[in-house]
Amino acid sequence: GCIDPEYASVNTEIQTGPLYRAEGSRLSISCNVSGFKSEETPKIFDFRVTKPSRPNELNIISSGDKDFSYSIYLDRVRDGDISVKYVDPNSAIFEIESLLKDDGGEYDCTVRDTEHGYHGTYNAKIVVYVIDNSLSVSSSDPTSLSYDEGDALTLTCQASSNTIQHTHLSVAWYLRKDGEDAARPIISLDRFFTLIPGPGFEQRYVEGAVRLDKLGEATYILKMAQLELSDQGQIFCGAEEWIQDPDRTAQDSDPLSVKISSTGLMQDVPPTITQRDRLRLVCNVGGFKGQLSVTWKRKLTAKQIALFNIIVSLSQGGVMETAADFTSRNVRVMRPTDDSFVLELDDVIPSDSGVYRCTVTEWEPSGKSHSREQSANVTVIPIGKTPNILFILQALSSEPSISQIINSDVHINCRVTSKPSQSSQYAVTWLHQHDAANKTILSSDRKAVETLGSQTEQSFRQRVIMKRTNGPTFELTIRQARISDRGSYFCEVVEWLQDPRGDWYPLPGKSVITKLTVIEPGKIDNHLTVGNNLLFSFYVSYFSANDLTGNEVELECIMTSGAPAFFYKVIWFYAPPSFLSMNASLVELDQTGLLVYPENQALQSLQGRLRLSRPSQKNFYLKIQTAHETDSGTYWCQVEQYQLDNEGQWKQKASESSGPVTLAVNVAGMLHVLTAVSVGPLFSFFAFLARKNQDFKTKALQL
Template identity: 40%
Template sequence: MRCCRASLLVCLTLLLHSGEATVLTESQSGPLYRVLGASLSISCNVSGLAGNNTRKEFEFLVTKPKNPSFQINIISSSDESFAYAAYSQRVARKEITLKHVSPNSVLFEIQSLQKGDEGDFECVVVNPVQHKYDGTYNAKTIVKVIDDSLSVSLPVSTSLSHNEGDALTLTCQASSNTIQHTHLSLAWHLQKDGEQDAWPIISLDRDFTLIPGPTFEGRYHEGLIRLDKMGEATYRLHMAKLELSDQGKIYCRAQEWIQDPDRSWYTITQKDAESTTLHVKAREVVPDTSSLVVRISIQQATLQEGQELSLSCNVDAHDLEKRFLSVAWLRGSVELARIEPTGILSVGPEYSSREKRGELRAARIGDTEYLLRLKPVRTEDQGEYFCRARPQDRGQDGAFIAGEAQTSSPQLVSISASESGLSVLMQQIVSVDEGDRLKLTCKVDGVEGQLSVTWERQSTSTFENIISLSQEGVTEIEGESAGRGVRAARPATNTFTLELDEVTPSDSAIYQCSVSEWKTNSKIHSQSTTSTVTVRPTESSVKLISRKTSVTVGENVELMCRVQGPRVPTTLIWILRHDDSTIQKILELNWNGDIRWSGDQHVYQLGVENKPNGVTHSLLINGASPREAGRYQCKVSAFIQNVDKNLRLSNQVAVMVQYPESKLSLTSPPTLTRNINSDIEIKCSVISEPFASSQYAVTWLHQQQGKNKTILTWDRVALVTFGNQLEPSDRQRISMRRSEGRSFELTIRQARISDDGSYVCEVTEWLQEPRGSWYQLPPKSRITELNLIEPPNNLRLVVGQQRLIAEEGDEVELKCNILSGAFSPSVFYKVAWIYTGHSSPMTNVSLVELDHMGLLRYPESGALRDLQGRLRLARPTQSSFHLRIQTAHEGDSGTFQCQVEQYQLDREGHWQQKASESAGPFSLTVNVAEKNLSVVKDERELNVSRSGDFTIPCHVTNQPSGESEFQVTWFWQKETGIQKRPIFVAYRNATLQDMLVEGHQLRFGHPALNQFSLTVSKPAPENSGLYFCEVEEWLPSLSRGWRKVAVETSGHLTVNVFTEGEVEFEQQCKSAIWIGILVVLGICSLLVISLLVLKIRRTNASGGKKSGESLWAEEHPLKSKPGAED
């Protein structure tokens, strides 16, 4: 039982622990794009904290792009002083708010965004101290502030007037230049007279869905209201039948939408165009259901010659939309134009030529509105104008049956002639033989402005344009006249000519010369005259034939020109018309046998064969080439009365010259798999048999994601050209060569990941035609799939701790070396130096960064700005990154760490980090100069009389730095153990201070750089005592200024000051003592000498036999110590 209870207790404990919540803080995902000046709202909520109904406290902070490592406090729900200065005023003015939506969620709002608000906004949940849960207490939202580029305009007059039932068309221009992907919605609004709110007419939402306004929905479904988008930025509103209730102000409103990362759409800005006022007049009542009401209105009834006449015709009837009408405009009994019930425009004979020149235009511009424009008007255009409408009923066979016509009231148009003396004169009757050239001359008089001419030819009852010559001298050939050899010229100021080559009987017609006078691009006057032309035919026939008209390059072609007719001397001309309409004269065979060549004489051979029924002229083309392709004709003229008269032009015979079929065959490896950074060779070979003159051009293309990029082209003369899309750096890596036979090799050095894909070898075979020109056959291609794989990463740095000690002011160099890694052009490195100060709170702060794109950056840090200004980053080799510190300061001491990241481009051309390694730490200690000051410390004693002087020396024997400065202080001490007293100070700034107040004269001396002295004059007995100096060494510090680095004290000088009598007595005593000492020394010396003489004599007496032996050691070798063998 106890075991069961224990198990139950354990289970309950585990259940309680497993039920602890995990904190989750969420806010809107970014980036959020908002327009400058618009509002911003970010929601933030938290879950997982205890007390679901307990209010949670939130804080909002922001990190700006310029300083990503520094957060700025914005607002807090619990602390009113939370905001930094940059946001405190806006928070106080309630421009920035943070409101609780529920106990666990808040809404952060900025009323008007500023450009500087862009950054990473962070929502932080304040965790109560008494509760600790795992999870996230913050969430970030990136906000981008963009410019407002939306523009809306309504290009129409500010006031419009229409009749009830008329059609209204308005155009609104709306566009945006926002870089981000946005959608526009546009709506038309009507603010009726006397009402404050505007009514939506129709709108096109961001998904291109049309939505009619509530009060216009019925008319929209009936098709009476339409909104069309014309192009990128034009929105056209069309209201087919205006109602009296439509009167008011109409404007368009555009909204710009963006899709947030949560897939919701948000309006970032909206603008209204300037409104236009619409007046709607009540319509006339139609008498009965079958009647038509026709009205004509003229914008301006009194005109001058050259101006525009605008005739508006309005037709009203019951059920007009269900009826067919034909509407015509008339001047008196002359019909200008008619719009048929099918919408086809027909123009009266008198105005057809003016309609072709664009002077007359007519169209239906609404359900009841028809408009005709005539410009420029002439004096003969004046008179009474009518509109005539006729109902049309469709019969069972589909044909229209005209009903009773209704005519509007007349409208008188007066056109006054401007002063002009323009007159035109031309020969009224002209005759010309068939084959000859027609030349018409039009004389002009009374010219003031610029002139243009139009030559027309009457076909049945209307005139057709042949050719025109504008006032700027531009010639325009119309319709069938192109290619007929027609020309218009102005050989003199008052003369216009028309020339038509090789006329035929069908050219007989009435020709009209219409001259117009222009001023400032407006036609002000026009005059015309006609001439009747008759072409007399010549009875002859010319026929051109060929047995073979389609040949391959190099084959021969024979053409035969058969001339039948009277036996008269003839001249034959062979003509070639190319496909581009150019005419080439090959040769001319004169009636007297002379031949004049215009073409290549080596290409053609001429032959003549006389027959009873005519003459056959043959033209042989030797080895045809594409330049001889075209349409051949022979032209025959009769030589009569010493004049060549054109007889006839033969039919055309087309000669086609084809290229031979290509037999080109290629081979290349279908697949290659290689490592990145290796050299790759792709071979493409021609395996088919070549023609005798074959040469090859090769193009290599790189195919990725369905797109081809030209790498390089090798033309037939071996000239290599790189593709325009190939980067300059890639041109150093890619090359091509031709190996043995007909093989072409593409070499890619140091292959990158971006080189992966399909490589297309496209070969074009070139052949030489008989004339020496080269032509190409259709290209053939082969594809090789290149797969690049990445070798394993092996980035390693030289690791290990280093300790560097430097003197202040020295230059320090820290070295970070790559031990192993890739060094190909496709691999790039980013290096960052991290610093931690010894005596400062700076920890793991980035000093300097050199990114993989070569951009050098110094992260913002006020405390390290001086150190960053003395840094120099160098890369002497590919594997070395050196950091130099110039003029090291003591405060630079700390640890440095080198962090290296390896980057490489992926298939999409994006940079990817492949590896990251760190080296260090490098410990740097910067010291000031070492303490090495030394002063002479000799102890001396000196007796001096009151009338004498004594000098207290102070000598510095060792100086550590040439920049040192000294401060010397002399002290006096009555005797050892008694407090010392300063008597004189020589400061380091050359200021002297005498601190002896007894009135003794002190003299300071500085005979050498390191020697100082103080002389005391006329001392008194009470000045006896110990004298010494104290030296302070001062050095300049780069970070602290001048500082005291060492203090040394000299030895003591004991000075006894006596009166003059005491001095003489002391001197006498000292003399007697010295005499006694000398006598004692002399007696001792005589005694020692006597003892030595006695000893020598005894030695000579006992050892006389060995008197010749020397006492030097080399003559008396020492015996070795006896050993065990002795």
């Protein structure tokens, strides 16, 4: 029934404590009341504190009495440092903007009885501890730095805390551009150790050009591989300390001024070049003192997520090295003058279109190096076509991210979603980016001839395959995924068309990325449970035969585990009647599917009549053909859980055994009784062998 409002009990609640707050941080305490007759009338909340050094309560602030505060709090109330605000008529929040060390104590929220019923609880208390703000953030780098566009930037930040409470730190690097008040994050490491790129820096983070590395307990290093003019401004490091309940205190380092000058390394190049012409790019550099080396790289488009691929390089000693993909091409790099490097590529084709990057490195006698680089866009126009009718592969799609359990198979699909022409053929290349390295896994030319990447490890080659389906769709399959397989996978597709003369020419390619996360063994459920629960069961069933000697006994071991990517080994054990300690293994089926009968002279007859099978993932059957009286005894199964490690070696993760089952084979004249009784607490099994040519009946009773 309903409660009469006149007899309702007032109840006052405050948030759960104790609370730990750092000196100088904000304190918020919520207080709620229920049970008053009028829910719409604002209640009067009084807040007091009792300090460890003073037994008497001190009035701090009231929501309905301006003269409530004691003199020691009056100035802070007037200045707004201490306040109380209504959330609704029955809830209020007490706040101190900047805690003092002396603010620690037991806080009391009391609701005044304006209805004069005084029935219930009108106050609630919470303990607040004010701890020292030991968070410190500093940087040893110079306060003013100057760089050229394309230079690499490395800044170091020290962030630490000496509090005795259980805390976590989050650290971020910020950029405040010249003329702007607000700073924006470049990259941050949150309290859960997750790296998060700031707005506008996501692409450079994926390419590995922006990084945040943690060294030791307190050092956080910002690395920007190729500075851009937009990076100019004040860069500083900020840290937040998160306390258990949780709360946070914040601290920033002093800002560092960073100035970036344009390098202008690359000479102007024509935006387009015709197929079969020669591409010539010139890279100029000045102000150097040491020896110079140059590397020319290329990627499909400026928006492509994958890293640049090397075309050719020239060492400081004048040795030229050509990448494998260009060994059959007429490509060369020259140094006509001390301050210029020239890349020439003959007989260009449409697939040579893309972004070209020149990286010049200066080598000092001490071994240190400094690099500067610049990029240029190049478009190759197919013969007989003009820029306004240039065909490109319009649409390519794949799943942006996949999470897979270790040792399971990974399937990554790359789909061409644009409509192909009648003559369209496709070449596809799969690349794997892990730890900033970009390796070709395999490639398939327009005739579907596949080539494995030369840098791919042999163990990985044996586990990877690709197939094409209609659409077209290109599926990359990685068998038995390992931790080292995680990272970003790039599918690069080039469409080939046939001109009226029958010649084939490629169009500029497209690429998509799929991020693969392989869940580690410690993060999946590898618990294998047997015995006194219903995850692991043990059954016995019986079958009739045409004559007495053809009777069979079948034992079934059912296993259930929450980890589908594991492999299992089953061992069946036998012990003679009344001698459980004299057990021996009858037969084993290991995790690779190998069937083994351990040598045992006393069990040879029984082993010769055993048949072991595994019709499903969780079912293991042991069949005894032509049961003998000497087969009587105790049987049980043991299941072991295995997993491949990063080196491809089997590691046992868990092992459990079923409860024993006692099997009695009795022969008495024309009536033969076959009985099996489980000694475990889950099931008892009774089976009766009737006369010849009659079916056997099996009955299982759950206790």
